[in-house]
Amino acid sequence: MSGHQILVFLLLIGLLLGTALVLGQLARRVGLPAVIGELCAGVLIGPSVVGHLAPGVSTWLRLDQAAQLHLVDAVGQLGVLLLVGMTGIGIDVGLLRRRAGMTVWVSTTALVIPLVGGVALGFVLPVDLVAEGADRITFASFVGVALCVSAVPVIAKTLLDLRLLHRDIGQLIIGSATVSDLVGWLLLSVVSAMATVGVRATNVLLPVAFLVGALVVCLTIARPVVGRVLRFAVRSRDPGVVTTTVVLLLFAFAAGTHALGLEAVLGALLGGVVIGSSKWLNRELLAPLRTFVMAVLAPLFFATAGLRMDLTALARPEIIGSTGLVLVVAIVTKFAGAYLGARTARLGRWEAMALGAGLNARGAIEVIIAIIGLQLGVLSTAMYTVVVLVAIITSLVAPPMLRLAGRHIEVTDEEMARGRWLTGHDDDGPVRPLRAA
Numbered sequence: 001m002s003g004h005q006i007l008v009f010l011l012l013i014g015l016l017l018g019t020a021l022v023l024g025q026l027a028r029r030v031g032l033p034a035v036i037g038e039l040c041a042g043v044l045i046g047p048s049v050v051g052h053l054a055p056g057v058s059t060w061l062r063l064d065q066a067a068q069l070h071l072v073d074a075v076g077q078l079g080v081l082l083l084v085g086m087t088g089i090g091i092d093v094g095l096l097r098r099r100a101g102m103t104v105w106v107s108t109t110a111l112v113i114p115l116v117g118g119v120a121l122g123f124v125l126p127v128d129l130v131a132e133g134a135d136r137i138t139f140a141s142f143v144g145v146a147l148c149v150s151a152v153p154v155i156a157k158t159l160l161d162l163r164l165l166h167r168d169i170g171q172l173i174i175g176s177a178t179v180s181d182l183v184g185w186l187l188l189s190v191v192s193a194m195a196t197v198g199v200r201a202t203n204v205l206l207p208v209a210f211l212v213g214a215l216v217v218c219l220t221i222a223r224p225v226v227g228r229v230l231r232f233a234v235r236s237r238d239p240g241v242v243t244t245t246v247v248l249l250l251f252a253f254a255a256g257t258h259a260l261g262l263e264a265v266l267g268a269l270l271g272g273v274v275i276g277s278s279k280w281l282n283r284e285l286l287a288p289l290r291t292f293v294m295a296v297l298a299p300l301f302f303a304t305a306g307l308r309m310d311l312t313a314l315a316r317p318e319i320i321g322s323t324g325l326v327l328v329v330a331i332v333t334k335f336a337g338a339y340l341g342a343r344t345a346r347l348g349r350w351e352a353m354a355l356g357a358g359l360n361a362r363g364a365i366e367v368i369i370a371i372i373g374l375q376l377g378v379l380s381t382a383m384y385t386v387v388v389l390v391a392i393i394t395s396l397v398a399p400p401m402l403r404l405a406g407r408h409i410e411v412t413d414e415e416m417a418r419g420r421w422l423t424g425h426d427d428d429g430p431v432r433p434l435r436a437a
Contacts, residue, residue: 005062009071012061013300016072017306019045019194020299033161033399035154038299039363039392042306052312063307072304079301080153081268082293085250086173087156088272089286090165096175102345103172107179109341110334110359111148115187117333118147125322127381131374136196141191142373146366146387147330149184151179152269154363154395155262157298162399164406167415169351173358176338178269181365182211185263188369195376205368210260214270222274244287305367309388316382323386330390331397334360350408357401366391 001009022043023037044050051058062068097101122140130139137332153175159165165174189207226249233245251270254264314320335356342352368388373379379387 003079008060008062009068012063012068012072013075015045015061016041016303017296018301020303024299026162031400031403032396033158034212034299035157035161035302038157038302039306039395041303043298043309043311043392044306045303046307046309048306048309048311051310052156056168063080069307071252072307074305075297076301077264079297079299080265081250082247082289083153083156083277083298083301084265084361085246085268086286086290086293087152087165087274088269088274088371089246089276089281089283091174091273091276093173093273093277096171099172099175102103102342102347103175104179104339105345106172106338106355107176107183110150110176110355111180111183111341113337114330114333115144115148117329118311119148121326121329123395125383126318128318129322129380129386131377131380134378138191138194138378139193142369142378143326143387145184145187145191146369146373147326147333147390147405148187148364149181149362149369150334150359151361151363151365151391151395152177152181152265153298153301153365154361155358155398156397157175157294157302158361158402159358160294162403162406164354164402167406167409168412169406169409170358172351173355175390176346176355180359182266185266186211188372191378192372192376195373195378207261211263214257214260214262214267218270218274220372223277226274227280230275230278234282234285235281235284239285239288242282243289246275246286246289302363305363306392308310308365309392310385311389314389319329319382319386322383323389326386327390327393330362330394331360334394348409350405353404354402354409357398357405360401361395361398362391363395366394404423 015249020038020041023041024034025037027037028034045061046063047058051063058064069247119140122143125143130136152174155173156165159170159173164170186207229245229249230242233242236242248270250271253274254267257267257270258264314323338356339352342355343349348357369390370379370384370391373387374381374384
């Protein structure tokens with residue numbers, strides 16, 4: 001990189017972070033989580049606004065060059081890996097184990113219903129949204145997968161902003177999102193194979209085998225190894241040693257799943273769960289890392305997610321109509337699936353509403369699926385824009401619904417203790433356990 005390239009890159013990173021900070025604070029002032037403003041920061045700086053109104057500025061920032069975007073994406077990737085890893089550390093494994101049946105059931109209904117709805121929708125959308133040369137079955141399958149996923153990073157940041165991650169309902173939302181996303185990534189590997197080499201037994205069975213193998217390794221080999229590493233690290237009582245050790249472990253887990261052809265984010269999440277379940281972990285020593293990730297890296301990730309979004313295509317009436325239809329199906333089917341699963345699992349209506357709202361946030365995960373569909377020649381540019389817009393709007397709709405439902409779910413002593421590390425303060429409020437209506 002030349003001196004000028006480095007200068008432009010540093011200015012772009014500073015612009016993204018500064019805009020994310022300002023818009024995040026504005027979002028909080030109007031009662032929304034900061035993640036909403038952070039997601040809009042990239043949209044503002046990207047082709048949707050600055051690129052359209054001031055193309056010279058966009059060109060000077062080198063946003064029209066793939067190399068610059070790759071550098072920014074690398075910074076964002078570090079942010080999402082550490083954000084998801086810290087989320088995994090905060091997951092109460094004991095609670096999820098006690099409620100394993102409920103988590104699996106909710107995640108199943110929240111995945112199957114939008115998947116079926118998305119596939120059906122894919123067969124009725126205008127042909128202009130299907131990429132040239134792609135068959136309708138593969139297109140419909142991609143739409144179904146895009147609508148059935150949830151964005152764990154966005155959900156985690158939203159729950160943190162709303163001070164719900166440490167609550168029982170927050171843990172159930174994260175657990176359900178994790179299970180449904182595991183299945184969602186497997187389905188994505190299948191439909192990607194349909195678009196390239198067709199469906200073969202190896203293309204379907206290998207990802208499943210790798211995922212099962214990764215889970216077995218985490219439960220058998222990784223847990224004792226991580227425990228020994230953490231026991232050695234905490235002896236120093238130096239937050240720097242513990243922080244570096246945890247980051248190295250998270251990157252190792254992420255690299256492991258990536259090497260297996262699975263998403264690196266899944267490895268970071270699994271690594272965080274293994275680290276958080278260790279009795280040798282001193283969470284207080286991770287406070288500096290948590291602050292840096294939540295205040296710097298996470299906002300940068302959400303800002304970079306918007307840089308590739310071009311919403312100017314919405315000027316076409318048929319695109320607006322298709323966007324509205326996809327959005328309604330996406331929100332209604334995901335909410336209905338999660339709500340139905342929660343109620344049949346004997347959760348109260350406010351807990352069921354919170355699950356339906358929380359799992360509706362699709363964020364950058366749906367954007368990633370849209371990019372894959374575009375690169376494989378399944379989605380047209382117009383359909384890519386539709387899917388990206390749905391990802392943004394569902395992430396905007398989820399927080400107000402979560403806030404409303406969260407106000408009606410009372411706080412337990414266990415939740416307050418869990419929240420001292422995740423949020424840095426205690427929540428006030430009446431106390432009762434999460435129970436059925």
